[in-house]
Amino acid sequence: RPWRGVQEALFQAVTLLVLSLALVALAALLWDVWRDGAHRLSWQFLTSYPSRLPERAGILPALVGSVYLIALTAAIGIPIGIAAAIYLEEYGRRNQWSQIIEINIANLAAVPSIIYGLLGLGLFVRALGFERSLLAGAATLALLVLPVVILSTREALRAVPKSLREGSYALGATKWQTIWYQVLPMALPGILTGLILSLSRAIGETAPLVVIGAPVYLPFIPDGIWSQFTALPLQIFNWVSRPQAGFAVNAAAGIIVLLVVLLAMNATAIWLRDRYQRRRAS
Structure with a gap:
């Protein structure tokens, strides 16, 4: 007893x-x-376009592109993921085939993101002819978030x-x-928690977008799903990757902007979840 304590x-x-x-x-x-x-x-930094001069470089195309990208990713991945989960849990039969599907979905959740980039390159960019468009990037990230959703x-x-369920049937x-x-x-609060985790991962991904050929320098804002994006x-x-010290400062500022966008997105989702829970409780 004492030793256990x-x-x-x-x-x-x-x-x-x-x-x-x-x-x-993390704090450091x-x-x-x-x-x-x-x-x-x-x-000026938030509303300017990229430049070869670090003091003039801005982040507007990347900021708008990230908002468009994560919105389109959610529009593609969330309905498909929720529908697949409903079918597997409520309608699917419990047999060997369903066990194989469950194991593969669990394994896909741990697959490195660069593999999804290769899949997106082969399927969306080349086979389906989406090229390096916003839709190709969103579809690739939708594949990334599907297992978690x-x-x-x-x-x-x-x-x-x-x-x-039994009371409803009765x-x-x-x-x-x-x-x-x-x-x-x-189940909605639990579903929203999973969506927060999946989209939080998607908005910070770089490797899949690099693999599908998304440009790192873009001097304009995407104007549609077939437009190029960053x-x-x-x-x-x-x-x-630039040697100038000024670009390292820009990168640090870009990281802060990305964290703010991520926190704002998570805070909104958590607020909606908590508000819905309070309404259900009342």
Whole structure:
């Protein structure tokens, strides 16, 4: 008994130490980025186009391109992922074929993002002729987020009590009516959590976009889904690879902008989720 208590205390101390080290490292990285790039942030930086001169370079095409890209990625990936999860969880049979599908979906969630870039290059850019368009980039990132969306949605659906379904059936509702009016509203907070995680990963991805040939330098804003595009991670990658010190400062400022966009997107999704939960509770 005493030795077990010592083990638990030691384990808690080790985990607390590891957590503290991780937080300190994260804080050091954020402080370093803020120290280098905060003074570069300005309205001129946000509304200017890229330039060969670091003091004139701006981030507008990359910022707008990232917003368009993540919106189109969500429009493609979220409906397909939720629909696939509903079918697998509510309609699919429990047999060997479904187990193979589940294993492959779980494996796809851990596949490196560059593999999705190769898939997007072969399928969307070349086979389907999308070229280096905004649609090709969004479709590639939609493939990237699909496994996470499917897995998180299935877990949220599993968390809904079976008694809720049985009560709906007892009142004469069909299976689809039960799913639409009872199961999905109850599972929505969990689904939104999975969407936050998946889109947060997508907005920071660079490798898939580099592989499909998205330009790192773009002097205009995309005007449609077939237009060429760039994104914040690509612009940051381009500036980091430049030898001039001014571009390193621009890269730090771009990282801050990307973090702000990411936090704003997550905060909006969390606010919507919490608001929906409060409305359901009342």
